[in-house]
Amino acid sequence: MEMWNTAPASFSVAEFTRRIKTLLETELEPVWLHGEISNFVHHSSGHMYFSLKDESAQISCVMWRSRNQGLILTPSDGMQVLCYGQVTLYEKRGNYQLDVMKMIPAGVGQLQLALERLKARLHAEGLFDEEHKQPLPLFPRRIGIVTSPTGAAIRDLVQVARRRMPSIELVLRPALVQGEGAAEDIAAAIAELNEYGDVDVLIVGRGGGSLEDLWAFNEEVVARAIYDSRIPVVSAVGHEIDFTITDFVADLRAPTPSAAAELVVPDAGELRSRLTGTVKFLRHALQRRIAHERLRLAGFRSSYGLRRPIDLVRQRRQRLDELAHLCSISLLTRLRRERLRAVNAAQRCRDLAPASVLERGYALCYREGDEAFLRSAEGLQPGETIMVQLAADRLASEIVGIHPGLTVVDDRKRPAK
Numbered sequence: 001m002e003m004w005n006t007a008p009a010s011f012s013v014a015e016f017t018r019r020i021k022t023l024l025e026t027e028l029e030p031v032w033l034h035g036e037i038s039n040f041v042h043h044s045s046g047h048m049y050f051s052l053k054d055e056s057a058q059i060s061c062v063m064w065r066s067r068n069q070g071l072i073l074t075p076s077d078g079m080q081v082l083c084y085g086q087v088t089l090y091e092k093r094g095n096y097q098l099d100v101m102k103m104i105p106a107g108v109g110q111l112q113l114a115l116e117r118l119k120a121r122l123h124a125e126g127l128f129d130e131e132h133k134q135p136l137p138l139f140p141r142r143i144g145i146v147t148s149p150t151g152a153a154i155r156d157l158v159q160v161a162r163r164r165m166p167s168i169e170l171v172l173r174p175a176l177v178q179g180e181g182a183a184e185d186i187a188a189a190i191a192e193l194n195e196y197g198d199v200d201v202l203i204v205g206r207g208g209g210s211l212e213d214l215w216a217f218n219e220e221v222v223a224r225a226i227y228d229s230r231i232p233v234v235s236a237v238g239h240e241i242d243f244t245i246t247d248f249v250a251d252l253r254a255p256t257p258s259a260a261a262e263l264v265v266p267d268a269g270e271l272r273s274r275l276t277g278t279v280k281f282l283r284h285a286l287q288r289r290i291a292h293e294r295l296r297l298a299g300f301r302s303s304y305g306l307r308r309p310i311d312l313v314r315q316r317r318q319r320l321d322e323l324a325h326l327c328s329i330s331l332l333t334r335l336r337r338e339r340l341r342a343v344n345a346a347q348r349c350r351d352l353a354p355a356s357v358l359e360r361g362y363a364l365c366y367r368e369g370d371e372a373f374l375r376s377a378e379g380l381q382p383g384e385t386i387m388v389q390l391a392a393d394r395l396a397s398e399i400v401g402i403h404p405g406l407t408v409v410d411d412r413k414r415p416a417k
Helices: 013-027 110-125 152-164 182-196 220-228 245-249 257-264 268-301 309-351 354-359
Strands: 031-042 048-053 058-063 080-090 095-105 142-147 169-174 201-206 233-237 364-367 385-389 394-403 406-409
Touching: 013 080, 031 058, 058 080, 080 110, 095 110, 110 220, 110 245, 142 152, 142 182, 152 169, 152 201, 152 257, 169 182, 182 201, 182 220, 201 257, 220 245, 233 245, 233 257
Parallel strands: 058 095, 142 169, 142 201, 201 233
Antiparallel strands: 031 048, 031 080, 048 058, 080 095, 364 385, 385 394, 394 406
């Protein structure tokens, strides 16, 4: 049996699964698959889980809520569909699955399939992103219109616009909206109005029709012209149930041309009503403010200070006199108290002066020639002479004996030097 001294290099299951996931998602491009739906579950979270199968194989699929809300069909078991998605790996179970981005019925034909493919590509490029959408002007002065000059769409647009705002200016750039060359003509019209520049918003659209009739508004050239427009664009194609690529690229989608006019053109009557209401509100607010200020002014005029100003001044002057008198009394009292404190301090200083102490019978002793007073008999010798200072005289005294606690001196009086 072969024995290994060291363990062989290995991956954890999670590491290896992650490598497989990276390989699948980077090497395989998104694809269209057709097959039959089975095991369909529409989860309470809004996500859809199902299998796509044919007679020989099946693949697990998931379609997230954010992608399935605009489906044109209601998926169910047994339904034949076309799914566009990216192969990915669910790491927790190690199962590969199709992350479905688009789903359409399998029998819609090549035209619808081409539409879905173009929509998916333009969406991936970011042409539908909200960050590129421009806000519409609140009060447009001039509106540019790209549509057929003879269709019902232009008549509806003009009628609604004139009814809502008679003074609005409409600039029509006639364009083909169906048939060969229509897409190029619509794109050129959008570019020309941008070059003209003197319009505030564009309405691009036509009346309803079949998928083939509306196909010009599904062409890439029209989508890119709308995306490149510096002027905000409103897409107004077909009826409310019709969706075209221009609806996703435009800054705003209107369900019909008439609705586009409703969205773009402000209603003069409504504006007039709002303006009238605002004027009334401001007038009432101003009247209330004036009435309030009048009451305040009347209160000032009736106040005691304004009715008898001289009396008010006299009262204030009297109050000042009272305060001055109080200050004078307080100052004199403080001076007397400080003077008494000074007298007492001077008396204490006099009482504690050496001369006062000597007057009370005390004496100061020191060696002759030494001005330091003696505090004890330490260092003194019998026969030594010391000086004794009295209140009026000085004595020269000879020490005749020293006893603990008592020093005996000779009381012979000598003249003071």
